[in-house]
Amino acid sequence: MSTSQIEFHRVSFRYSDDQPWVLDDVSFTINKDEWVAIIGHNGSGKSTMAKLMNGLLMPDKGDIIVDGIKVTQKSIWEVRQKVGMVFQNPDNQFVGTTVRDDVAFGLENRGIKREQMLRRIEESLKAVRMSDYLLHEPHRLSGGQKQRVAIAGVLAIAPDVMILDEATSMLDPKGRKEILHTINEVKQLNKLNLITITHDLNEIIATDRVIVMNRGQVWLETTPRELFSDEQKLLEIGLDVPFVAKLANQLKDLAIEIKPQPLNQKELLDALWTLYFNK
Amino acid sequence: MSSKIIIGQYVPSNSVIHRLDPRVKLVTVFLFVIFVFFANNTLSYGWLSVFAITSALLTKINLKYIIRGLTPIWFLVIFTFLLHLFVTHEGQILFQIFGLPIYSGALIQGGAISLRFFLLILMTSLMTLTTTPIEITDAIELLLHPLKKIKFPVHELALMMSISLRFIPTLMQETEKISKAQASRGVDFKTGPLKERIQAVVPLLIPLFVGAFKRAEELAMAMEARGYQGGEGRTKLRELSIRRLDWSAMLVFLVVIIGLFLFRQ
Ligand SMILES: Nc1ncnc2c1ncn2[C@@H]1O[C@H](COP(=O)(O)OP(=O)(O)OP(=O)(O)O)[C@@H](O)[C@H]1O
Numbered sequence: 424m425s426t427s428q429i430e431f432h433r434v435s436f437r438y439s440d441d442q443p444w445v446l447d448d449v450s451f452t453i454n455k456d457e458w459v460a461i462i463g464h465n466g467s468g469k470s471t472m473a474k475l476m477n478g479l480l481m482p483d484k485g486d487i488i489v490d491g492i493k494v495t496q497k498s499i500w501e502v503r504q505k506v507g508m509v510f511q512n513p514d515n516q517f518v519g520t521t522v523r524d525d526v527a528f529g530l531e532n533r534g535i536k537r538e539q540m541l542r543r544i545e546e547s548l549k550a551v552r553m554s555d556y557l558l559h560e561p562h563r564l565s566g567g568q569k570q571r572v573a574i575a576g577v578l579a580i581a582p583d584v585m586i587l588d589e590a591t592s593m594l595d596p597k598g599r600k601e602i603l604h605t606i607n608e609v610k611q612l613n614k615l616n617l618i619t620i621t622h623d624l625n626e627i628i629a630t631d632r633v634i635v636m637n638r639g640q641v642w643l644e645t646t647p648r649e650l651f652s653d654e655q656k657l658l659e660i661g662l663d664v665p666f667v668a669k670l671a672n673q674l675k676d677l678a679i680e681i682k683p684q685p686l687n688q689k690e691l692l693d694a695l696w697t698l699y700f701n702k
Numbered sequence: 703m704s705s706k707i708i709i710g711q712y713v714p715s716n717s718v719i720h721r722l723d724p725r726v727k728l729v730t731v732f733l734f735v736i737f738v739f740f741a742n743n744t745l746s747y748g749w750l751s752v753f754a755i756t757s758a759l760l761t762k763i764n765l766k767y768i769i770r771g772l773t774p775i776w777f778l779v780i781f782t783f784l785l786h787l788f789v790t791h792e793g794q795i796l797f798q799i800f801g802l803p804i805y806s807g808a809l810i811q812g813g814a815i816s817l818r819f820f821l822l823i824l825m826t827s828l829m830t831l832t833t834t835p836i837e838i839t840d841a842i843e844l845l846l847h848p849l850k851k852i853k854f855p856v857h858e859l860a861l862m863m864s865i866s867l868r869f870i871p872t873l874m875q876e877t878e879k880i881s882k883a884q885a886s887r888g889v890d891f892k893t894g895p896l897k898e899r900i901q902a903v904v905p906l907l908i909p910l911f912v913g914a915f916k917r918a919e920e921l922a923m924a925m926e927a928r929g930y931q932g933g934e935g936r937t938k939l940r941e942l943s944i945r946r947l948d949w950s951a952m953l954v955f956l957v958v959i960i961g962l963f964l965f966r967q
């Protein structure tokens with residue numbers, strides 16, 4: 424068994440021959456059990472990358488390998504067994520007339536037996552804390568709840584990789600928090616590769632690695648900690664660092680050295696206390 | 703939903719009729735619609751009415767609610783009755799209204815036809831009142847299953863129906879949102895000449911259509927990502943099963959039909 428889960432080898436893609444390349448010679452590797460964030464400006468090709476990962480699109484040049492399998496027309500069903508995806512719009516990915524039917528959809532497609540289906544539905548709804556809504560129709564759910572159901576739908580098919588393509592961007596702050604919480608919990612309970620695509624840098628704090636896309640190319644591969652310490656670089660491609668990082672950076676400008684770069688309020692507070700006691 | 707029309711609106715409950723297999727209900731109502739036309743005297747009409755009203759009572763839905771829900775249909779029933787009353791010229795003249803003679807045959811025929819009409823509507827709405835749309839879809843899929851042999855797209859049809867059911871409330875919400883947005887810009891749908899009102903609806907329909915197409919595209923993408931590849935090799939979560947209750951209901955209905963043929967002339 425190799426350690427890599429998803430490999431892009433010099434992948435290029437465009438939507439049609441008369442359009443510019445959307446992805447231009449992209450290579451990277453995502454390892455097993457890694458949580459990777461993909462960020463970048465609008466139109467930088469993030470969603471296209473995600474769709475290439477589970478065969479919704481096919482590369483024009485280069486190869487994509489998922490868990491040792493090359494993504495081709497022939498292997499897409501095998502690949503989709505391994506890669507689940509949550510999309511941006513909570514409404515347009517809800518297929519069933521009730522929560523239960525919706526989670527069942529992916530299982531039905533795979534010809535899973537009914538008893539097993541019922542068990543998996545129960546488990547995955549429990550994982551996203553939506554068990555109480557089993558028979559609710561989608562129009563009686565909030566956006567955040569719908570996205571949790573979508574996550575349950577992916578969990579139910581027990582994939583190796585879950586891609587979240589701006590899964591929180593259409594939610595209000597409360598719904599956003601809800602989803603982030605759910606994702607963190609899910610990540611702790613399952614051995615699962617997570618790939619988070621986002622504009623909100625708050626969402627990358629907990630990730631292991633960040634891939635920054637710029638105009639169809641990998642612009643930077645780094646860790647969140649390093650990324651936040653270079654505010655200038657982020658501004659270059661039009662992204663804003665979270666409040667904690669900003670505060671730390673401004674303190675740094677005042678010659679108050681905060682190390683390591685804090686990712687959340689607790690880390691910042693700890694660093695400040697350390698500084699205070701060492702004075 | 704503010705509409706008082708109840709045709710097609712499910713009322714949750716746990717009555718005998720609710721628990722019947724939707725296939726049994728569908729077939730029964732279908733046959734009832736045909737057999738109503740065999741009734742031709744007081745006894746046979748009475749017999750079918752007893753069956754229909756007993757069914758209505760068994761649903762445990764408030765009768766007043768059912769009757770009130772049929773309001774728009776009452777109008778048609780009465781209209782049919784009046785039409786027959788003035789047009790039919792059979793039997794002897796009973797009396798005159800506004801100089802128009804009313805025949806005894808007209809009274810009987812008008813009564814019979816509007817009763818028939820009422821029974822049809824009552825039975826079909828009992829069906830939709832006690833069966834969720836998705837159950838009806840499942841029933842249709844299973845009943846049409848034999849047609850698969852002649853390449854009829856049964857699974858696709860059922861999926862289409864269930865997705866429409868899933869998206870009706872979503873599109874209604876969207877319509878409301880758009881119409882409010884348009885109203886806030888001074889568009890008036892509710893008053894004025896018809897032509898202007900129709901013109902006002904166009905800017906409502908266009909974003910709705912555009913939105914629906916975008917939805918459809920995203921939905922198709924999401925379905926594919928979740929491994930959908932047609933009906934072949936698919937299992938189903940929702941199952942229907944014929945139980946003892948269903949057999950009894952079918953037996954009762956058989957008795958009703960036999961009774962009908964004994965009572966009619
Ligand atoms: N279905 C499509 N047909 C043609 N061009 C497309 C299609 N989808 C995306 N594009 C184009 O491809 C480019 C990359 O789009 P993509 O959706 O991958 O960007 P993104 O990084 O996900 O952006 P965003 O942050 O807005 O979601 C854009 O220039 C876009 O216009």
Ligand SMILES: [Mg+2]
Pocket residue numbers: 469470471588589
């Ligand atoms: Mg995108």
